[in-house]
Amino acid sequence: MKKHKIAIMGFGTVGGGAYDILTGNADHIRSTQGLDIEIAAILDRSVEPLKKRGVSENLFCDSVDALAADPDIELVIETMGGVRPTKDFIVKLLTAGKSVVTANKELLAKHWSELEPIARAHGCGLFFEASCVGGVPIIRALGESFQGDKVKRLYGIINGTTNYILSKMSSAGLSYEQALAQAQEKGFAEADPTSDVEGYDAAYKLSILASLAFHTCIPYTSIFREGITKVTARDIANAHELGYEIKLIAIGARDGDDVEARVHPLFVPKDHPLASVSGAYNAVYLNGDHVGDLMFYGAGAGAHPTGSAIVSDVVRALSAPPTYCDFRNDGKIDGAINAVGDFTSKYYIGMTVEDKAGVLSRVATVFGDNGVSIRSAIQRPCADDAATLVFLTHAAREHAVMRSLDTISKLGSVGSIDAMIRVL
Amino acid sequence: MKKHKIAIMGFGTVGGGAYDILTGNADHIRSTQGLDIEIAAILDRSVEPLKKRGVSENLFCDSVDALAADPDIELVIETMGGVRPTKDFIVKLLTAGKSVVTANKELLAKHWSELEPIARAHGCGLFFEASCVGGVPIIRALGESFQGDKVKRLYGIINGTTNYILSKMSSAGLSYEQALAQAQEKGFAEADPTSDVEGYDAAYKLSILASLAFHTCIPYTSIFREGITKVTARDIANAHELGYEIKLIAIGARDGDDVEARVHPLFVPKDHPLASVSGAYNAVYLNGDHVGDLMFYGAGAGAHPTGSAIVSDVVRALSAPPTYCDFRNDGKIDGAINAVGDFTSKYYIGMTVEDKAGVLSRVATVFGDNGVSIRSAIQRPCADDAATLVFLTHAAREHAVMRSLDTISKLGSVGSIDAMIRVL
Numbered sequence: 001m002k003k004h005k006i007a008i009m010g011f012g013t014v015g016g017g018a019y020d021i022l023t024g025n026a027d028h029i030r031s032t033q034g035l036d037i038e039i040a041a042i043l044d045r046s047v048e049p050l051k052k053r054g055v056s057e058n059l060f061c062d063s064v065d066a067l068a069a070d071p072d073i074e075l076v077i078e079t080m081g082g083v084r085p086t087k088d089f090i091v092k093l094l095t096a097g098k099s100v101v102t103a104n105k106e107l108l109a110k111h112w113s114e115l116e117p118i119a120r121a122h123g124c125g126l127f128f129e130a131s132c133v134g135g136v137p138i139i140r141a142l143g144e145s146f147q148g149d150k151v152k153r154l155y156g157i158i159n160g161t162t163n164y165i166l167s168k169m170s171s172a173g174l175s176y177e178q179a180l181a182q183a184q185e186k187g188f189a190e191a192d193p194t195s196d197v198e199g200y201d202a203a204y205k206l207s208i209l210a211s212l213a214f215h216t217c218i219p220y221t222s223i224f225r226e227g228i229t230k231v232t233a234r235d236i237a238n239a240h241e242l243g244y245e246i247k248l249i250a251i252g253a254r255d256g257d258d259v260e261a262r263v264h265p266l267f268v269p270k271d272h273p274l275a276s277v278s279g280a281y282n283a284v285y286l287n288g289d290h291v292g293d294l295m296f297y298g299a300g301a302g303a304h305p306t307g308s309a310i311v312s313d314v315v316r317a318l319s320a321p322p323t324y325c326d327f328r329n330d331g332k333i334d335g336a337i338n339a340v341g342d343f344t345s346k347y348y349i350g351m352t353v354e355d356k357a358g359v360l361s362r363v364a365t366v367f368g369d370n371g372v373s374i375r376s377a378i379q380r381p382c383a384d385d386a387a388t389l390v391f392l393t394h395a396a397r398e399h400a401v402m403r404s405l406d407t408i409s410k411l412g413s414v415g416s417i418d419a420m421i422r423v424l
Numbered sequence: 425m426k427k428h429k430i431a432i433m434g435f436g437t438v439g440g441g442a443y444d445i446l447t448g449n450a451d452h453i454r455s456t457q458g459l460d461i462e463i464a465a466i467l468d469r470s471v472e473p474l475k476k477r478g479v480s481e482n483l484f485c486d487s488v489d490a491l492a493a494d495p496d497i498e499l500v501i502e503t504m505g506g507v508r509p510t511k512d513f514i515v516k517l518l519t520a521g522k523s524v525v526t527a528n529k530e531l532l533a534k535h536w537s538e539l540e541p542i543a544r545a546h547g548c549g550l551f552f553e554a555s556c557v558g559g560v561p562i563i564r565a566l567g568e569s570f571q572g573d574k575v576k577r578l579y580g581i582i583n584g585t586t587n588y589i590l591s592k593m594s595s596a597g598l599s600y601e602q603a604l605a606q607a608q609e610k611g612f613a614e615a616d617p618t619s620d621v622e623g624y625d626a627a628y629k630l631s632i633l634a635s636l637a638f639h640t641c642i643p644y645t646s647i648f649r650e651g652i653t654k655v656t657a658r659d660i661a662n663a664h665e666l667g668y669e670i671k672l673i674a675i676g677a678r679d680g681d682d683v684e685a686r687v688h689p690l691f692v693p694k695d696h697p698l699a700s701v702s703g704a705y706n707a708v709y710l711n712g713d714h715v716g717d718l719m720f721y722g723a724g725a726g727a728h729p730t731g732s733a734i735v736s737d738v739v740r741a742l743s744a745p746p747t748y749c750d751f752r753n754d755g756k757i758d759g760a761i762n763a764v765g766d767f768t769s770k771y772y773i774g775m776t777v778e779d780k781a782g783v784l785s786r787v788a789t790v791f792g793d794n795g796v797s798i799r800s801a802i803q804r805p806c807a808d809d810a811a812t813l814v815f816l817t818h819a820a821r822e823h824a825v826m827r828s829l830d831t832i833s834k835l836g837s838v839g840s841i842d843a844m845i846r847v848l
Contacts, residue, residue: 021573031639137569140568145553150452290445294559295720296721297721304714304715311572314572315572
């Protein structure tokens with residue numbers, strides 16, 4: 001059996017997870033896949049990560065040029081993260097004909113269009129199953145299953161940090177700040193949580209998933225993005241009362257040449273399969289014109305689930321010729337495709353108003369004037385001669401809702417618009 | 425672009441679904457997959473099915489030998505079903521070098537080991553994504569994802585008919601007979617429902633899924649099988665009260681060389697993702713040693729979901745060289761593997777006893793003598809000086825529970841053992 005030599009570039013959590021699987025299950029991979037894989041080099045800034053894991057220092061390598069020049073190394077696992085210097089490193093490796101397996105969604109969302117042609121030109125592959133939804137084989141499925149279907153809609157819970165925070169808010173009644181602090185304590189959120197809680201991470205992944213699902217470039221810069229930092233314990237309580245959970249959802253939809261791509265909190269009906277995806281679990285729910293509804297569910301992150309996806313790509317890369325997607329992810333949406341900004345949704349809206357006659361009517365009139373139809377309204381007295389109003393709307397145009405709220409916020413008797421969350 | 429000519433063999437519901445997709449989405453398949461596919465022949469017993477669908481009678485073919493001899497036909501979709509004469513037809517086609525795409529789980533479970541070597545010998549492929557779980561790409565996932573993982577457990581709701589019946593019993597309080605009648609009325613159950621309700625269909629599929637998941641032959645004849653015909657409305661009510669749903673579950677588990685494979689009703693905790701898979705939906709939940717828990721969910725059957733899986737296989741077959749699984753499915757479990765009959769489970773047990781002192785104690789003593797530990801017991805009076813006893817046990821050996829029930833049924837004060845359902 002031929003020995004395949006590979007390298008790992010960046011020996012942190014995920015790189016270590018891939019290492020564990022490739023070494024711990026080496027016999028299993030040999031017997032079931034017919035592949036004898038040897039980790040021949042590990043690139044990192046220092047030898048410390050190797051020492052910490054008890055890995056022979058002989059594997060240590062501190063030069064990507066040495067990896068690129070080593071004729072024995074067929075493939076490199078990239079688990080450094082970030083865009084710089086990672087992109088330059090990957091370009092060097094692909095140019096040297098080494099296939100690259102990466103978990104790096106930011107890099108891929110930003111530079112897919114530059115990297116894939118380099119891989120193709122040098123006869124090697126660029127694999128990224130691990131970039132989205134941990135060990136769930138969603139990249140493989142979007143590329144190599146239901147190829148006869150036009151995917152119409154895709155809903156993803158694709159960020160573990162925000163799902164953990166929202167799940168904690170939902171189950172334990174915590175505030176956003178309390179839940180974030182717990183997530184940071186348990187290692188589910190970083191010290192600077194911006195990329196997760198503001199929806200950047202989900203937007204990178206949605207760019208990749210939607211580009212594959214809709215067979216066209218959906219640049220991450222074209223994705224409407226709103227994070228979870230404004231979701232309050234009161235919103236969660238209202239959601240429960242109305243029969244919903246609040247999730248950060250990445251939505252992609254294609255109707256002919258119109259494409260919607262957006263990441264924002266969403267009221268999800270409690271009996272929808274996505275509502276019960278909780279904690280650090282992730283899921284992608286999609287609808288094809290023939291296959292109907294499908295859902296793919298699993299751990300969204302973590303050393304071993306993500307490592308599992310990396311190893312899957314390594315096996316694929318070493319077993320078959322590479323394939324290419326050829327979607328330009330260069331920040332320009334395909335000319336034939338319209339990005340829909342004024343999408344249609346249902347809405348949950350909360351506001352505080354003066355508790356006096358005629359206010360509800362004046363607010364409702366503004367909605368009506370803008371063509372926003374109210375499905376249900378709840379008015380409750382609160383402190384200081386004020387009342388809270390909670391509305392659920394029928395499907396309406398985003399811009400019409402925004403115009404309504406702008407006008408309503410200027411009505412004399414309206415104290416504040418407290419919440420506006422879209423509803424599935 | 426080269427035109428690929430293919431044929432459909434058996435133009436019923438599923439064959440018609442595949443036809444709809446291949447013709448209706450032909451442009452989409454051309455532009456996204458680079459494949460120009462023409463349905464050049466349709467084999468059936470008469471031309472009627474073609475007429476009924478408004479398909480040109482010129483496509484009609486009544487001879488498999490003609491298909492096998494036609495040098496232009498690259499691939500045949502088999503949607504005839506059954507084992508005879510289907511198997512002979514497939515052998516002729518494979519021998520002639522035509523790849524075969526099939527939805528036929530019974531044929532595959534029974535004759536995989538004979539058919540695959542013929543395909544391999546003649547350089548063509550045998551594809552069967554559509555054989556299990558409709559349009560859900562579970563065959564592809566088991567073969568080509570998480571290859572670095574040892575799959576430890578697999579739980580499947582893989583029969584739509586029984587899931588529909590049990591869901592109706594659960595949501596509408598119907599008896600088994602009422603729910604079956606509704607399922608038959610709506611076309612979810614056949615006039616003779618035996619294959620579905622007695623678990624044969626699920627056992628065929630489990631044989632395929634478990635063989636792929638565990639990389640060894642799991643013949644359907646080695647699968648422990650119990651259907652849903654004995655599940656009563658009272659069992660469902662008891663399940664709800666205890667926090668469970670009842671589902672027909674196909675279970676595969678591998679621990680070293682020990683393999684369990686069984687199909688039977690199962691109490692599933694309400695917060696488990698499988699509990700909310702209802703109606704005609706199917707799902708496969710599995711656990712790998714690194715990827716953790718995954719779930720694949722979607723329509724389990726139907727012309728278009730199953731047709732979608734067929735078209736996916738057609739695209740695969742026409743795009744890349746075939747791959748082979750090489751698991752002997754010839755009715756003999758791999759010599760290195762032990763089929764575990766005396767598996768371990770938790771149990772729900774219901775019985776009717778005389779309502780007098782000491783009965784509960786005598787019954788509990790029998791369980792204790794057999795090493796079966798009781799987790800909870802409920803005694804309720806019912807008519808005629810009788811009482812019902814409901815037990816939930818801790819994990820126990822199947823054979824120990826059976827021995828206990830045998831002894832208990834012979835106790836003077838025990839009227840009947842009414843239910844024994846395993847618990848997840």
